[in-house]
Amino acid sequence: MRVDDTPDNLDICMGNCGNCPSLPHPPAPFLYCSRGRTETPVNKDGCDCSGCEVFKRYGLEGAYFCAEGAPEAEE
Numbered sequence: 001m002r003v004d005d006t007p008d009n010l011d012i013c014m015g016n017c018g019n020c021p022s023l024p025h026p027p028a029p030f031l032y033c034s035r036g037r038t039e040t041p042v043n044k045d046g047c048d049c050s051g052c053e054v055f056k057r058y059g060l061e062g063a064y065f066c067a068e069g070a071p072e073a074e075e
């Protein structure tokens with residue numbers, strides 16, 4: 001399911017990605033599972049997405065959306 005770009009989901013992401021050791025700097029645009037990857041190079045020191053409420057709610061798979069982009073949406 002495609003992740004909706006909503007203020008609620010952005011808030012959840014900022015609380016989750018915001019504490020991740022791999023968070024790119026600058027971190028824009030956040031909500032990488034919806035908005036896609038950052039232009040900033042990412043040092044992969046672990047990904048906290050699997051513990052995220054958005055990740056669970058949308059049944060996502062994978063990790064490092066900040067580096068790899070949004071997951072493929074399944075219908």
Ligand code: SF4
Nearest residue numbers: 013016033049052054
């Ligand atoms: S799954 Fe990852 S990228 Fe998506 S909202 Fe959660 S922490 Fe952010």
Ligand code: SF4
Nearest residue numbers: 017020047048049066
């Ligand atoms: S997408 Fe994953 S690796 Fe990237 S900042 Fe969010 S939790 Fe960390």
